Amino acid sequence: METPDANVAHWIAHHAAARPDHEAVVDAERRLTFATFEARCARAAAALHQLGVGRGDRVAFLLGNRSAALEIVFGAARIGAIAVPINTRLAAPEITQQLDDCGPIALFHESDLAPLATRAVAAAGHEVACIPVGGHADPYEGLLARQQSAPPIVPLAPDDPMLIMYTSGTTGVPKGAVLPHRKAWTNSRNAETFFETTAEDRVLVVVPLFHSFGLKILSVPALYCGATVFLQPHFDPHAMWRTTAAERITFFGGVPTMFAPLLETLDADEPDTSSVRFLFTAGAAIRVDTIHDFEQRGLRLQQGFGQTETSTLCCLGAEDAIRKAGSVGRPVDHGEVRVVRVASLERIPTEWETCAPGETGEIVVRGEMTMLGYWERPEATAETIRDGWLRTGDLATTDEEGFITLTGRARDMIISGGENVYPRQVEAVYETHPDVAEIAVVGIAHERWGEVGRAYVVAANGKEVDAGALTAWGREQLAKFKIPQEFVAVAELPKTVTGKVQKFRLIGADAAPAD
Secondary structure (H helix, E strand, C coil), X not given: CCECCCCCHHHHXXXXXXXXXXXXXXXXCCEXXXXXXXXXXXXXXXXXXXXXXXCCCEEEEECCCCHHHXXXXXXXXXXXXEEEECCCCCCHHHHHHHHHHHCCCEEEEEHHHHHHHHHHHHCCCCCCEEEEECCCCCHHHHHHHCCCXXXXXXXXXXXXXXXXXXXXXXXXXXXXXEEXXXXXXXXXXXXXXXXXXXXXXXXXXXXXXXXXXXXXXXXXXXXXXXXXXXECCCXXXXXXXXXXXXXXXXXXXXXXXXXXXXXXXXXXXXXXXXXXXEEXXXXXXXCHXXXXXXXXXXXXXXXXXXXXXXXXXXXXXXXXXXXXXXXXXXXXXXXXXEEECHHHHHCCHHHCCECCCCCCEEEEEEECCCCCEECCCHHHHHHHEECCEEEEEEEEEECCCCCEEEEEEHHHCEEECCEEECHHHHHHHHCCCCCEEEEEEEXXXXXXXXXXXXXXXXXXXCCCCCHHHHXXXXXXXXXXXXXXXXXXXXXXXXXXXXXXXXXXXXXCCCCEECC
């Protein structure tokens, strides 16, 4: 059922009326108050309409962290269209695949990515209008300037699509998760509760807006609350601390791989961090010692967990960040989150068995926080969502207090000689070894045991990867069947933008066997 205020575009209009002079978005080129940001979103909506974009149509953008990306998101929402963020790090054929999949009418792109966008659009199976953003004469700004009137905010149903966001693809070709307006509202309410976000917050966003973390976890909830979003174009730890000090940032988020360089530059630069309430990480597991390192420097590093398909599922509050370090927290509101026995997932959802504390199972969720499904992929949708329950594919345990700790991915699980081996548990143990900087464990076929583990190791501080020494050390830490039978030295692990290791790319990768 359509309602007057289900459309997220109303959020910006509300703040423009309530606090017109309060800053909404600050990027490398401009500082926008809510009044100005609302006017630009309205003009973006008019420009989309001029390009032939209507309700239910898709409009894609290939943009960095700039205000135009948010203007297109809220401008498309204003007329009932669907925004599609595309990863700027993709190759042209990968972009073409997504354009062919969702069929957008227009593609807004960074002016310096024009050759990439042109190649991708030329190979697409349908016509796509290309509009450069930035650079000389800035066609996007010219398009906004020519708009004389703003279309009204169309009434929408909570389940009407707002975004199509392509999953990061840790196992293969990305799928387009269709995210409705009610999901944005639910996630923003959860952020308001667990981050305690208010209009006085000043949120630094350096993770890309083409990913759920930057857009759905940080930027959209901040704007819902009337806070100010500061967009940094790329990850530069020195620049992050300078901005934090100069702009009195109250919190920022980052993927786990960002926090080691942030810690190094924090010690080197000694910035003023007195305005910071907390730091937030999600996207992959983070080392517990990193949490303690920041705590020793007076900065609380909190964890959370979610997916493109669900946004935030769990959040670890400030009061538990140290006491429960390593956990991703308790489930957020506006949905049901369970950890269920993997074997029971073969049955109907009413027969799924909840795990006992300490028992590993798969996280499943249902409620207002979930996606509608995958764009034009009914089979993939049916495989993931069953009777309203969404299977995350993430393995975890709960403790007696209901705190959830991730242990790996269901499809990563290795069955060796009838024993379940969870690679994340093995990786966590080896991460404490002084010669190991990073490690990823995958299952490989074995004639006798069915599967065994193979570990890809990035050595620490120029050390050599000594397979014999790592095997011997592992025997002191793990059951024998859990110890990888092979250790392979690699220069780096392939990762998504959120820091998740793409294990499917490791098999067959160039690597040197460890001695």
